Amino acid sequence: MWFIFAACAAVCFGIRGILYQWTSQRPVDRNLLFVGVYLSGAIVSVLFNVQAGQPWNDGVIFGVLMGFFSFAANAALYKGFEVGRASVVAFFSGLTPIIVMLAAYLLWRETLGPLQLFGFSIVVLALIIVRYRSDLKSGQLLGWQWGLLAMLMYGFTDLSSKQSVLSGGSLFPVLTMMFATGTLLFLLMYTMERFKTRKRETQSAEKPDFTETVPVDTTNDAEKMTEVAASASAPATWNAKRTLLWGMTVGLTNIFGMILMLNAYEDGITGIVSAIAALNVVIVILYARFYLKDLMSRQETLGIALAFVGIIVLRLAS
Template sequence: MWLLLAASAAVCFGLRGILYQWTSRQPADRNVLLFGVYACGAVVALALNLFWGQPWTAGAAVGIAMGLFSFVSNSAMHKGFAVGKASLVALLVGLPPLIVVLAAMVLWKEHLSVGQTLCFVVILGGGLLVKSAGGLSLRNMEGAQWGLLAMVTFAFTDLSSKQAALSGGETLPTLVLMYVTGSLLFAVSAGVDRKRQLAAEARGGAEAALARQETAAAAEGVQPPRWSLGKTVGIGMAVGISNISGMILMMPAMKMGITGLVSAIVALNALIIMLYAWIILRERVKPMELAGMILAFAGVLALRLLG
């Protein structure tokens, strides 16, 4: 059951990554958009809990830490997609299990069987094969720093999710606190950015304003108009459905399964994003990259057979 939940979460997070890549190239305020993503999560989780009535326990407070880590990871991933190669950022975002499996061994004494270890190595080996085939170099490292930051903080989010389950935190109350925390952080970030923008405009004075008007006039018909606040929040909330769906599926999987294996399965969402990058964005695919994807999926199939 945990494998099905983790695989379904991977699909949801893959869709989230695709939508992040698309919105990152649109004329929208990133923090406002992500506020909409997290506001959607808070509303959906709260509404579902009013229906199911999961109890509020002390373990749910771990959701606050999850909100902090996911705030950083989602910001970094969205920024990476805006400035870098989609397949590169997706690959880095897919490597948190390397951190998670080691941390789980230290924190909770979780150990994999020989077969599970082989499957874990095969799954991550497939991802690393895609990575090596991508040919990381100084010429195509744009966005890599954001992908690395997202990788580390996504790992901390996974570990926090497991800790919430171990502490007795129910899924929906934990997610309410996570998304409320993230919403507040994105709202504050958007406010700070707006304040800085207004201060810069005030310092620039009339000459800067005139220059901006001339630039805008020259670019009229070329640059699309910036999304309004309402449109940005609305589209963010639509994107947020994929995010909250993935979290609702992942948290029970973390509770039932071995942390490192669940994280490895969920991290396969990176392969969905890379398929999108290759097919839709027309990023070039190499034979080794395709082989890596096949190897990763073979590892998932082997894990299912062992289960």
Template sequence: MWIIFALLATFFFGLRGILYQWTSQKNLNRDLLLFGVFFIGFIISILGVLLFNQHWYGWPDIAVGLGLGIGSFAANACLHKGFSVGKASLISVLSGLTPLLVLMFAFLLWKETLTGIQLLGFFIIFCGLCLIRYSSDISINNLKGAQWGLFAALFFAFNDLMGKQSTLLGADILATLTSMFGFGSMLFAISWLAKRKKNQLYDTSVEGT
């Protein structure tokens, strides 16, 4: 059953990447856009909490949800920024390093390992993915936005590890997602308001000169 959920996650993450690439080329406010994305997730999650009578069982559950919110905020902001300034193929390759980072940190934190066959399969798939993508027009001379792809991979890895921690705590999934989306929405709203105020101050100073 887990493979079905993994494939569905892959599909929806891919769809998200396509939409991020498309919207990054439009004249849209990134923070306001991502606030809308997270706020919709918050509404859906809290409705699920009420419908299925889920709960927060203590501060550890809430802390994990807030950690997920921080990771999601940072990862999505970096990913969208990367798509806006760099090549989609490059950013997708670098943000695709997340599984490798998760594998490394899971071993260090929880001593999780793969069997020899699983490790070989992971290595073949990962190398094949990189070879296919790097066979395009990516070169050392067009790495603009690479840092944003790497940051996105790092924060997505952090997010996956926090998700794993929530399962170890036995946290209710919809309650955790409510904390994640709610806190992420707040962070994007704060970022949007701060940049808006900064722009207003700048416009005022320009008009006064």
């Protein structure tokens, strides 16, 4: 049953990735978007726990760690996308299952059988092939440090999730603490960015203008019309309410994915669950191919085929 939970979690995270991809093309504030994503998870967790009545125990501390590591992973990932090459950052962040498997062995002595190890290797190889780009071959590794940090933080998130299960933490209280922690951290980031923006605007407005001459406008009429047309066609930034509500909508895929993943961790092997969940990238690629009509390279086709082979092998081994 844990295998089905992990596969369904991958589907939820894949849908989340599709929504993130769609949102990335819109003028939204990322920090406020994530506030909505995590706030939605916190609200849903509380509502579910009102119905389930699960007790709050010491295991909820791992929910705080999950929220912190998840926040740090997302922050590192988007920082990497901002200053480095997206393909390089995505490649390193996709190696999380390897870190999780090694750490699970050191922490809990979790080992894989021969067939499980074979299936795990195929899945990880598929992830590497899918995420590999010519940037790595040519040595253009700009942003690799942020990708590496994201990989570690995502790994710590998975390990904290597993530890919350092992410590007997109740599902919905743990998730409530996770998403509440993430909400507060992203809200802090949003507030800080707003403060910096307003400070820059204030300083710019208060800066004295010592120029006495009136500049001559040498722009011809054609250039003026082009500038006006470009300004008119530029999309307006989403307001705070719209961004927050959309983030909460996207957050529904995140919370249900986490519920499924924690259920998978109850009986499943940590490294394998992490590897299956990481295959959500395959869903995003298939979406890009069949909906966005992006051409799929031979490399991506091979990676997707290997991913399905790896899933079959892991299913036979479970």
